Amino acid sequence: MGWDRAASVEYAGGVGAGCVVAPGLVLTAYHVVRPVVGLEDAPVVVRVMDGGAEAGRAVAEVIWHRGDAALLACRPQDLGGEFAPVRWGELTCVRPAMPPECSAVGRPLAGVRRVQGSCVGEDRWYRAEHVVTGRINVVDNASRTYSLQVDRQPPQDLEGAASPWQGMSGAGVFCDDLLIGLVTTAPTGWGHGRLDALPVRELLDDRQFCALVQQACGTWPRLEPADLDPLFEGHPQPVAAASYLLSPHSEVVPFVGLATELTRLSDWCTTGPTVSVAVVHGPGGVGKTRLAVELARRVSQRRPEAEHAAGGPAVPWSAGFLQLDPQAPYTMLRHLIRPTLVVVDYAETRRDQVEQLMATLARHRPPGKPVRLLLLARAVPAWWELVRARYAPMAGGPVIAVAPRDVFRQHEVSEVREQAVLAFGQCLAMLRRAGLRDDWDPGEITDLARLPGPPPADDGSGILAVHMDALAGVLAGTSDGLADSLTPAQVLLAHEAKYWDRAFGANGLAHLPQDLREELVAVQRMACAVDRRQAGAAIRTAWDFHHRGFPHPLDGPTGLALQRTLRELYPSMGNGFWGGIGPDALIAHLMAGVEEASEGEFVNWALTSPHLDKDQVRHGLTMIARAAPLRPRLLSGAAHVIASHPSDLMPLAEDITPLLPKDERDAWQDEIASASKVLSDDGT
The missing domain is CATH 3.40.50.300 (P-loop containing nucleotide triphosphate hydrolases)
Structure with a gap:
């Protein structure tokens, strides 16, 4: 709906609306803030609305305008909260499964309320937040203007008012979580049942506008099909974490x-x-x-x-x-x-x-x-x-x-790495300017990095391995490689741990030890979760594993706080309950580290957990199979567990077998067969 982004915009005695699109940036209609003769120095005041509550008062200035759209800038902290970059969208389907409902929030005359005074004549009138809902005619999908057909029309006899929608200009029009338009006018002759909006795709045609948004939040704005949102994954939100920087969806490093x-x-x-x-x-x-x-x-x-x-x-x-x-x-x-x-x-x-x-x-x-x-x-x-x-x-x-070396046909590995080093450095600087700091100190690497066993058997020699090495070098503050005692994955997970620190601390969980956090994040990615029940099962699995020697029941408030924390750390880009740490090479290292630290107990515990359902266990086996080329010990551990619990796990392992490349499939089958033979020979 956009409640948390809606704002009132006041200038020269007039009131309009706006939408926070990035830290310190508010989109509104230009006619709301167009300079008034004699009042050019009057301040433009922005107040964020949040479900009826008011945040702070921010003084803003116009930094860009085109047509009837304007972009205001203010100090991000003055808005009274943190704002991730908005998702930009458009309507593309002329026969949607269900016509998408659109909404806009403002302070129009239709929202006028009266507060009764203690004495006669002391009543006070004020403009309250008002939500307009409706649908946009599908014939407008390809048009230069969206016409929002209002579901419920306001009173038409407001005394002295040309339109009950005065004050809605500049409001963002949302389709679910995507901003698709900007209210500009309320045409006459429609019984106040229509609002016209400028499609935001028109704004994204302006490179200066896009550059200002990128400067504020660290990402170039990108248009998504709003009515296909139930079909398509979203884009990752910028955070100062290795998992975000390495994600191919983040496009931090230019394509090469x-x-x-x-x-x-x-x-x-x-x-x-x-x-x-x-x-x-x-x-x-x-x-x-x-x-x-x-x-x-x-x-x-x-x-x-x-x-x-x-x-x-x-x-x-x-x-x-x-x-x-x-x-x-x-x-x-x-x-x-x-x-x-x-x-x-x-x-x-x-x-x-x-x-x-x-x-x-x-x-x-x-x-x-x-x-x-x-x-x-x-x-x-x-x-x-x-x-x-x-x-x-x-x-x-x-x-x-x-193949792994195909990406280096036109470029030397050193050139690709150098380009990645530059891109990662620029992105981290941009994220810090946008207020997304990582609290990272390269001097802490030695203290933070926990050795999880032997280095990978094979670094894959693909572009991801080069990018991981480049990012680790940037974080370590060295351009000539890491010390022999550290691997890129160790540095990246140490950086990721800082990201965990902020989230766990913000949710009152700063007292939880680092090894429990690692176990929680590992199980989160292994077990997956499509709903709250599966998320709770994953958390119980990690919690019980951590306290396996000295059982400590998980209380309800802590369980809910953990669900909230993990969901904030790695939100789902689709319709799942949460996502998980990535890329695969990073989770492979994390799983291997937890397995090594537990002396081989982690994989067994996770795959035989009484809390996880079959789909979650199957997903965990899939993650281990993908990690096997980099972390062979994970495969041997999983094979032993499968052979020890053939009735429960063998059918799931067989489900995965045909999905693997031939070499990995052969290794998977051979390892399971070998483990089964050992157990058979031992009579167990």
Whole structure:
């Protein structure tokens, strides 16, 4: 709804509305703050509204305006709270599964309230916050103006008022959590049942506007399809943490290498049938997801000159990564105003979802907009040929293999690392300017880094390994590599621990020891959680493991605080209860560290936990299988647990087997068979 971002904007005796879009930045209508002759020096005052409460008073100045939109800047601390960058959106579907409800919050005359005084004549009138809800006509989706059809019309006989909506100008129009428009006018002749809004996509066409937003929050604003939000994952919110900096979705390091693959995929998007499916496969850490993110960014990039060229090849696309088990039906993808790219990560584990999607798109025909489905997998799934044969007309897209060294075809490793060092340094500086500090002291590395056992058997030699090394060097304050006693993953987890410190402290959990925090974060990622029940089960598993020698019951308030903390640390980018630490190489190191510190008890405890359901245990096994090439001891530990509990775990292990690349699949099966034989020979 945008309650927590809504603001009143006061200038020269007038009252309008605004929306906090980044730390210290408020978007409003320009006519609300346009200089008034004789009152040019009057202050522009912003007050944040939050569910009926008022925050502090901030004096702001206009730093940008175009048309009837203006951007105000003030000191972030004067707004009385912390504000993550807003998500920017647009409406793209002309036949949504359910017409999206839109809302705006302001202080219009329609919200006037009376406070009764103690004596006659002492009544006081004031403008209260007022929520306007309604729907935007689908014919406006591609228009330069959104018309918000108000659900409930206000009184039409306010004395002396031209419109009961006076004071709504500048209010942000939200579709769920995405800002899609800016209220500008209330047209006459509609019985006060309509508000016109400027689509925010018009603002994102202005590079100066985008640069100001990036300067304030550390990320370049990006447009998302708001009505497809139930289908697509969101983008990560900026934080000063290694997990954010290394995420391919954060795009901290400019795209490099894989130019041939990107060209093939770009050509695939713009040619061929209405619906087409392609596959990119390769080991973890070689740049598959970053390749897809770059493709999505390029096809969806704002191109104002092409926006209204109907049918032109340069028209911006909608693009996104498909959520796991989205709740909205896929038929929405057949009724869009833009071509669309749908990316499915870890596609080898999502056969049912891929088949459902392809079955729906099989009925998509011209003049419907093109749809491209890009599957990312560690290996071409064993089931792909069967699915490809069933949907042959649409499954003729390229199948592209990416090897660890492919990214270095045009660039030396040293060049890629140097570019990453520069990008990470610039991003950290930008995050600090935006108020997202990391409390990091390079001198603490030796004290913070806890040795979790032997170094990885193989660093993967892909681009992720280079980026991890580069970021570790930046954090350590050295350009000539780390000391022999430290690995990049150790430094990165030490930096991540500072991020944990802030979150645990903010939720009253500063007293919890570091090793418990590591165990909680490890189980959070291993067990996954789609709802509060599964989240509670994951927390109970980690808590009981930590107190296994001296049982200590988890009380209700602490359990809820832990749920809140872990959810704040790693929010879900989709419809899950929470996300988890990434990338895979980082969680592999964390799991291995906890396993080593517990002398081999952690994996056994997690996989046999009475609190976790089968889906969570299966996900934990999958995470261990992915980590095995880097951390072989995790595989041997898991194999022993599987062999010891064959009735419960062997079927889950067999579910995972066909999803692995051949070498990893062989190692997985051999290790389990070897562990089973040892137990059989021992008579256990």
